[in-house]
Amino acid sequence: MPIYEFFCEQCNTVYNFFSRTVNTEKIPFCPTCKTVPLKRQMSVFAKITPGREDPAGEDMPPLDENRMERAMSMLAGEMDGIDEEDPRQAVRLMRKLSDMTGLHLGEGMEEALRRMERGEDPEQIEQEMGALLESEEPFLPGQKAAKGTKRRTQPRVDETLYDL
Incomplete structure (x- = not known):
């Protein structure tokens, strides 16, 4: 039941x-x-x-069940072709997944992704931002909120x- x-x-x-x-x-x-x-x-x-x-x-x-199923199918298909040595590819995939599911990342995670897009070392970012990333809500429902x-x-x- x-x-x-x-x-x-x-x-x-x-x-x-x-x-x-x-x-x-x-x-x-x-x-x-x-x-x-x-x-x-x-x-x-x-x-x-x-x-x-x-x-x-x-x-x-x-969560919207249909959106989540589509996003998971996309994720499974694209993970095979990702270059683990290129953090920018992981960031693109994360942003695509976020857009498809309607879940958006917290401000700390957004900052970490922006730094990875600029080519900064992911390990250095994690070392500097790890405590912040662990303390914030990882996902936010709905549309991205504009600053302020x-x-x-x-x-x-x-x-x-x-x-x-």
């Missing part, structure tokens, strides 16, 4: 719906807004870690289990 995740853009909330059967067609309305149809999301698999129930900051933004504009906050996750 599956649990499906749906996202409401208006509420910026992810909702969980329980189905007694496999139901890939039904799209419920937002439990809060009541009139807004939700968007089905690709669920992130649970990761079991001893002694940690809900690690902060590990929630992924809602506010990004949409991470979606809230409603822990209630609704019937589908």
